[in-house]
Amino acid sequence: MRLLRGALDVACMIVALTGASHAQAKPEVRHVLFIYSHKASAPGLVAFVRQLQAVVGRQYPNAEMYEEHLDNSGLPNPTQPAQLTSRLVEKYRGVRLDAILVEGTPGLRFVVEHLRGEFPGVPVVYGGAFEPIVDFASLPADVVGRRHPLPFASTFRMARALQPDAQRVVVVGGATPTDSLLIKEAQRQITPLLVGVQLEVYQDWTYEGLIDSLRHLPPRTFVLLSDFSKDQSGVRRFVPGDLVASLTRVASVPVYGIARNWVGDGIVGGGVMDFGDDGARTAMLLVRVLKRHPGDPMPASEVAANELLIDWRQLQRWELPESRVPAGTEVLFRPVSPWTRYRGEIIAGFALFLVESVLIALLLHERSQRRRAQRMVEEQRAQVEHMGRVATLNGLAAAVSHELRQPLAAIRTNAEAGVRLLGRNPPDVHEARLALQDIASDDARAGEVVEHYRALLRQQPPVSTDVDMNAVCRNAAKLVSSEVAVRRAHLELRLDPDIAKVRGDPVQLQQVVINLALNALEAISTSAPTREVAIRTTRNNGSVEVRVSDSGAGLPPELLDRFFEPFFTTKQHGLGMGMTIARTIVERHHGSIGATNSVTGGAVLTVTLPAVPRG
Amino acid sequence: MQGGRETVSAQQWVAVIDDDESLRRSLIRLLGSVDVVVRGFASAEEFLNRAGDVPPTCAVVDLYLGTGMNGYELKERLERDGRALPIVFMTAHTELPIRMQEDEAALINCLRKPFCTEELLARLAPKLDVLRDRAANAARNKDC
Numbered sequence: 197m198r199l200l201r202g203a204l205d206v207a208c209m210i211v212a213l214t215g216a217s218h219a220q221a222k223p224e225v226r227h228v229l230f231i232y233s234h235k236a237s238a239p240g241l242v243a244f245v246r247q248l249q250a251v252v253g254r255q256y257p258n259a260e261m262y263e264e265h266l267d268n269s270g271l272p273n274p275t276q277p278a279q280l281t282s283r284l285v286e287k288y289r290g291v292r293l294d295a296i297l298v299e300g301t302p303g304l305r306f307v308v309e310h311l312r313g314e315f316p317g318v319p320v321v322y323g324g325a326f327e328p329i330v331d332f333a334s335l336p337a338d339v340v341g342r343r344h345p346l347p348f349a350s351t352f353r354m355a356r357a358l359q360p361d362a363q364r365v366v367v368v369g370g371a372t373p374t375d376s377l378l379i380k381e382a383q384r385q386i387t388p389l390l391v392g393v394q395l396e397v398y399q400d401w402t403y404e405g406l407i408d409s410l411r412h413l414p415p416r417t418f419v420l421l422s423d424f425s426k427d428q429s430g431v432r433r434f435v436p437g438d439l440v441a442s443l444t445r446v447a448s449v450p451v452y453g454i455a456r457n458w459v460g461d462g463i464v465g466g467g468v469m470d471f472g473d474d475g476a477r478t479a480m481l482l483v484r485v486l487k488r489h490p491g492d493p494m495p496a497s498e499v500a501a502n503e504l505l506i507d508w509r510q511l512q513r514w515e516l517p518e519s520r521v522p523a524g525t526e527v528l529f530r531p532v533s534p535w536t537r538y539r540g541e542i543i544a545g546f547a548l549f550l551v552e553s554v555l556i557a558l559l560l561h562e563r564s565q566r567r568r569a570q571r572m573v574e575e576q577r578a579q580v581e582h583m584g585r586v587a588t589l590n591g592l593a594a595a596v597s598h599e600l601r602q603p604l605a606a607i608r609t610n611a612e613a614g615v616r617l618l619g620r621n622p623p624d625v626h627e628a629r630l631a632l633q634d635i636a637s638d639d640a641r642a643g644e645v646v647e648h649y650r651a652l653l654r655q656q657p658p659v660s661t662d663v664d665m666n667a668v669c670r671n672a673a674k675l676v677s678s679e680v681a682v683r684r685a686h687l688e689l690r691l692d693p694d695i696a697k698v699r700g701d702p703v704q705l706q707q708v709v710i711n712l713a714l715n716a717l718e719a720i721s722t723s724a725p726t727r728e729v730a731i732r733t734t735r736n737n738g739s740v741e742v743r744v745s746d747s748g749a750g751l752p753p754e755l756l757d758r759f760f761e762p763f764f765t766t767k768q769h770g771l772g773m774g775m776t777i778a779r780t781i782v783e784r785h786h787g788s789i790g791a792t793n794s795v796t797g798g799a800v801l802t803v804t805l806p807a808v809p810r811g
Numbered sequence: 812m813q814g815g816r817e818t819v820s821a822q823q824w825v826a827v828i829d830d831d832e833s834l835r836r837s838l839i840r841l842l843g844s845v846d847v848v849v850r851g852f853a854s855a856e857e858f859l860n861r862a863g864d865v866p867p868t869c870a871v872v873d874l875y876l877g878t879g880m881n882g883y884e885l886k887e888r889l890e891r892d893g894r895a896l897p898i899v900f901m902t903a904h905t906e907l908p909i910r911m912q913e914d915e916a917a918l919i920n921c922l923r924k925p926f927c928t929e930e931l932l933a934r935l936a937p938k939l940d941v942l943r944d945r946a947a948n949a950a951r952n953k954d955c
Contacts, residue, residue, distance in 0.1 A: 501909045524912045601903035605924035606834040612928040613841035631840055638833055681875050682904055
């Protein structure tokens, strides 16, 4: 293997030497030196690297990635920066580096202050570096990356919202120089927020002492964990992630933290930094740096967005009411019962039912009419029951909710406006009548939404009929339209009016197109300048082709074959069943499905179905 | 309806920006029913181009407005241009624009659809002469 790589390198160098025109025709090989501040086993770094390598590998399948870990704590004679620099220079002599990627604050300092001078002209991309520990403003122009604002203030505010009666906050940090800087920043951020709360900092602790203190904290206190890698004795060194579980287990009060990978290890939550996401985005920045043409400016540096996360199980453990969870917080690990999972949808459905009743009271007085309305209510109620099943189409659950909320909001606003208009002196009957008419049409609209989704999940045996794939695509486009809206994407339908019918179940075929469209929508980043998904139908000899393409980054070539396997997924959330379902349905219809990348980079999924012979 | 509007101060008006035509119409009707002068816009761009010289007193803005600028970007744009407005946001989605998640003031002024109209009126009341007294009383009396 190594021999092969060496041979490949030589081949590349020859290509590079024999001229640019040649080099462009061959797949590009890039040499990148990865410098990590943390040990390879640190959980935050594991997440970072996994995402980083996935993205880089997808863009440059034959990139050469050299890796160095700087954390040499624990050695009797830690290497000094100058020594390390000359060792690395020696080691990478003769390698034409296209970029240096560096993870973490200490690593960034080392690269900027020592290593960069030895590799002139090589751009540096950094990720996972903390603001304001590094003076990002003074970095040279060819050093770009992603910096994390430290989320102490947002974490503190979350803790205060959940524990309004708290009188004491204990900030726990470590003993290395970086740890101390973090503690200073925590104090700076939290001090202005200390209204009626006393701040204590635990920094000079030993592992045993800390465990003991946390065990005996008085009530009305909470703990805020900073980063730490060494205790005061200097004897024990930690990968911080390993320690979180044992600290939270013994603590007598709720513990909050600042890293996403600690959520699940026993912290209640926090305004957390997501190092996995950071890995992916740092990689995208690296790819942009590598794709630059000579003379192009470096891409701009980015500031990572931290997110508010809470572990539902910890809310239960500490008896913190969920009503205090701040707006915009994502709650993880909630047990998945239909009620908790689809509460939004069920409430929306129930609200629909309520509004319906109000409407009846307002509109109808005669008995026969009322009876008819009663029947409508009963039908509606039956529909509400179906909604539990509707929502099992996981990807569409948000869409159902959104599409019902829209008419519901209009109905409610119109109903309340109507009451006001009739209460005026004199009553504005004309406008009130218009309000009632709008209520009726919005109600019909809500009914249609429910009907659409219900059809998808009706537990009926599959039918076999002549199906117009253009109509199927149009319907599918309608059902994913709210996903399209949230992502501000553009969905284009290019339907060939000349296609033949296919034989099969229209609802199942619609499910295929929806799955492909949702997959395409998830592939395009909301920050990309163009966000396009196209659904096309074309006529072929004896078959009908449906193609769904996107403007995303495309699929890694080595994964194209595995794309339709169960549980194959490139997403962090989701089971990866969508594409398997699509394949199963297509094969049941004697068709085929395939995945490729388009010349412009995005993925293209093609479904081919046998046409019904004409005439 | 018409008689009510004539009594209103000429300077004060509210912009309603939502790409859902039916909801926009219902909000215009609601605000009209309490004598607020109101104009509807289907997108942030339409508002920027067509609002005219007299800026609205405040705005009721949907967060996701089709393919154009979103509601929060409109707020940022107005602030950049030195034309900041009090804004009440509305949304039918659970996702929020990323930068908005850190903006507590905006989060507080965001209503989830469907919402109680008294809640909306109570938020607009401090800015609008015609609403100030009546909405404050009504919000106290009614359980939202």
